[in-house]
Amino acid sequence: MDMSQSNHPTEASDEAALLRRYAEGDPVAARLLAGQMTPRVFGHAMRMLGNHAEAEDVTQEAMMRLWRIAPDWREGDAKVSTWLYRVTANLCTDRLRKRGTMGLDEVAEPEDPQMSAEQNMQQTARVDALQKALNTLPDRQRQAVVLRHIDGLANPEIAAILEVGVEAVESLTARGKRALKQALEEKRDALGFSDE
Amino acid sequence: MSDKNHNDDIELEALFANARAHPPVVPHEMMARVIADAKTMQPSGTGPRWRNWFAAFGGLPALGGLVTATCVGFWMGVAPPDIVPDLAAAVMGVETTANPEYEGSVINGYGWDIGEG
Numbered sequence: 001m002d003m004s005q006s007n008h009p010t011e012a013s014d015e016a017a018l019l020r021r022y023a024e025g026d027p028v029a030a031r032l033l034a035g036q037m038t039p040r041v042f043g044h045a046m047r048m049l050g051n052h053a054e055a056e057d058v059t060q061e062a063m064m065r066l067w068r069i070a071p072d073w074r075e076g077d078a079k080v081s082t083w084l085y086r087v088t089a090n091l092c093t094d095r096l097r098k099r100g101t102m103g104l105d106e107v108a109e110p111e112d113p114q115m116s117a118e119q120n121m122q123q124t125a126r127v128d129a130l131q132k133a134l135n136t137l138p139d140r141q142r143q144a145v146v147l148r149h150i151d152g153l154a155n156p157e158i159a160a161i162l163e164v165g166v167e168a169v170e171s172l173t174a175r176g177k178r179a180l181k182q183a184l185e186e187k188r189d190a191l192g193f194s195d196e
Numbered sequence: 197m198s199d200k201n202h203n204d205d206i207e208l209e210a211l212f213a214n215a216r217a218h219p220p221v222v223p224h225e226m227m228a229r230v231i232a233d234a235k236t237m238q239p240s241g242t243g244p245r246w247r248n249w250f251a252a253f254g255g256l257p258a259l260g261g262l263v264t265a266t267c268v269g270f271w272m273g274v275a276p277p278d279i280v281p282d283l284a285a286a287v288m289g290v291e292t293t294a295n296p297e298y299e300g301s302v303i304n305g306y307g308w309d310i311g312e313g
Binding site: 022023024025027030031033034035038039042043046047052055056059060063064067068070071123126127129130149150152177180181184188 | 210
């Protein structure tokens with residue numbers, strides 16, 4: 001797994017420079033920022049919430065906060081994407097808390113418009129199975145696992161996003177992975193793993 | 197690590213890899229809304245130096261006060277109220293009187309006559 005991409009030393013300064021250009025009124029920067037950041041935010045929100053409509057709401061709100069803070073952004077304070085992930089994670093946590101005691105069966109099934117009927121059914125089954133298993137994890141474990149293993153962030157950045165120490169991140173991801181394995185155990189045959 | 201654990205790790209990593217390879221697709225309508233928000237919220241094309249100077253100066257209220265003070269000062273310079281010369285004399289502790297000897301002098305302005313008594 002390539003975890004180095006998100007930690008490229010120039011990425012943080014590129015993001016900050018783009019945000020500065022946006023704040024200075026550059027219309028191209030607005031499109032570039034939206035194009036770069038929206039898929040990351042939406043992807044994370046989808047994995048966290050497992051619901052398309054809620055993920056859209058969270059994404060729009062998170063991006064709105066980015067536009068709002070742009071004029072006051074100080075380079076060197078934090079990485080823009082880290083800050084945005086933190087906002088997204090907090091918005092997702094708020095949503096999950098509001099769901100309260102809602103059972104998992106009441107949560108909308110994961111949707112992915114990219115998956116069409118022509119595409120491989122096993123691939124669809126694997127994506128859905130992982131999402132359902134993620135939905136069974138406690139919020140913090142789910143956040144840590146998604147950030148680490150799907151969003152591909154390094155532990156120090158995840159620690160900054162979740163506002164915990166690196167050791168806590170390691171613990172959360174380890175426990176999350178163990179729980180995922182248990183949740184997926186009985187679906188191994190259906191996912192085609194028994195023959196591999 | 198047992199073989200089973202090792203296999204479980206491999207299978208889980210395969211699921212993660214599959215998820216990374218097929219991220220949720222951002223709906224066009226949502227992207228359009230995000231870009232529309234960005235344009236709505238975007239500051240106008242003024243540069244940050246101007247904004248910083250403006251903010252350091254105190255923003256719009258301070259600028260409004262400065263403009264008002266400037267207008268009042270200009271007005272008093274052009275058409276000073278009658279009370280102004282008396283006030284100046286009271287503050288400076290001197291009295292001025294018209295002196296015919298100085299009429300036509302080139303230095304009867306700028307207060308030189310007042311300073312020299």
